[in-house]
Amino acid sequence: MTSPLPPSSHARLFVLLPESSDPAAALHWFNPDSRQSGHTPLAGLPASERLTLLLAPPQLNTHALKLPRQPAHKLLPLLRQTLEDRTLGKADTLHLSHRQDKDGLTRLHACDKAWLAGWLGRFADAQRPVFAAHALTDYLPAGDEAVWLALPHGGVLRNAAGESAWFDDAAIARACAGGDTEPAQTDWQTALTSNGSNPIALLHGDIRPRNPARSVDWRLLRRPLLLLALLAGATYLVALAQWWQGRNAVTNLQREIRQSYAAAFPGEPIVDPTLQIASKLRAAGISQNGSQGQRLSDWLQRLETTLDAGVQFTELSWNNNELKLTLGNGDAQAAVGKLNAAGFKAVLDTKSGKPVLTLSEKAR
Known part of the structure; x- marks a missing residue:
């Protein structure tokens, strides 16, 4: 042999x-x-x-x-x-x-x-x-x-x-x-070693190879399974943290909107500030998608960039392309100067005991 x-x-x-x-x-x-x-x-x-x-x-x-x-x-x-x-x-x-x-x-x-x-x-x-x-x-x-x-x-x-x-x-x-x-x-x-041979298969029907079943050694898979479990756990924790962060951001934004609405309309019950503001705009004849609504939005953006961050308004009124703002704090005269320099026609009225600014576009 x-x-x-x-x-x-x-x-x-x-x-x-x-x-x-x-x-x-x-x-x-x-x-x-x-x-x-x-x-x-x-x-x-x-x-x-x-x-x-x-x-x-x-x-x-x-x-x-x-x-x-x-x-x-x-x-x-x-x-x-x-x-x-x-x-x-x-x-x-x-x-x-x-x-x-x-x-x-x-x-x-x-x-x-x-x-x-x-x-x-x-x-x-x-x-x-x-x-x-x-x-x-x-x-x-x-x-x-x-x-x-x-x-x-x-x-x-x-x-x-x-x-x-x-x-x-x-x-x-x-x-x-x-x-x-x-x-x-x-x-x-x-x-x-001949390539031309085409033998008949003899193993079929009841006569088939009885190969032994192969048992799986789970000890060899312990480390990969552990790493896979750790990866899945880390992925879940990251997703949970992102969800919690997004939830907190939404909650904070809703809180800021409610506070702003309460400051703009004191004494009025707050249910849904977003819907309530939209309702007031419609009642005033201002469509958020129309030219009036677009002008109001543009003016508010200009105010934000013109005035100091600490200036607050307690009341807001929009009518006939005029915007009336009641100042809650800050220097009213300084605000008038900045607004006129920014292209507004700003008029200050203190007869009611509160500084009220009336804004309109300057004539060109």
Whole structure:
């Protein structure tokens, strides 16, 4: 037996199943990528990324049948009946795999169902997942001539009629091939690396790989999950802080509006200052979207930039393009001077005991 390669080098591994069902039976294994092979029990097989089982005669029988093309569910009963007529035995214990080719022939592989299921179970118990199972004869070169596939402990002969058999001795195989010409020679390296092979999948229906369930090691995921939880918590706290900041800003703005409304209209109940101001403007014939409303808005902006920040008004009246303001504090004469300099016509009236400014546009 050749020494096993490092596990990482066995991308593909082909294992030839023996006739025996003994778990300790030696298995032929082939690595076409490194062109190495070996002979070892199941426990000693090299590691691989993709393990394929190979079935050969006499464990697998191959037949070429001329049958009408039809769906698989209708073809399977006909295959069983035809196989029973040929072998004079029951096909219930056989696992059948077939393919309808373009040449009109139906290729049929048959093997013992219990034997194949037993080996699949042994590979699963040994933690060796099986990727696929194929007939070894499907890797032989296509054609009508006889072919001899040499293996380490014998080989497979396919004659011109398409029948295959296992021989321990190449000389006996050549004698059984018949004809005047020697059978074509090939080896497992050439067969398993051929690009023209199209093997029939043998694992289907009730016979499928019983691969062991892989348990998840949550300890490896503990750190990523913890970091993810911390990130989610931080994101939630930032969003909560932004919401609280926005809520406080809205509350402060509403408070300032209520205070301004209370100062402008003392003694009047406050329900919704924004709606109440809009109602007063409509009552005065001023539309917020009209020219009067736009002029009032422009004047108030000019007042804000002209007068000092500490100047407050207790009353405001707008009528016929005149704005009357009652000062609550500040120097009235200084305010008049600034307003006249800003382009207003400002008149101060103190007859009522309160400084009242009347603003209008200067004549141009």
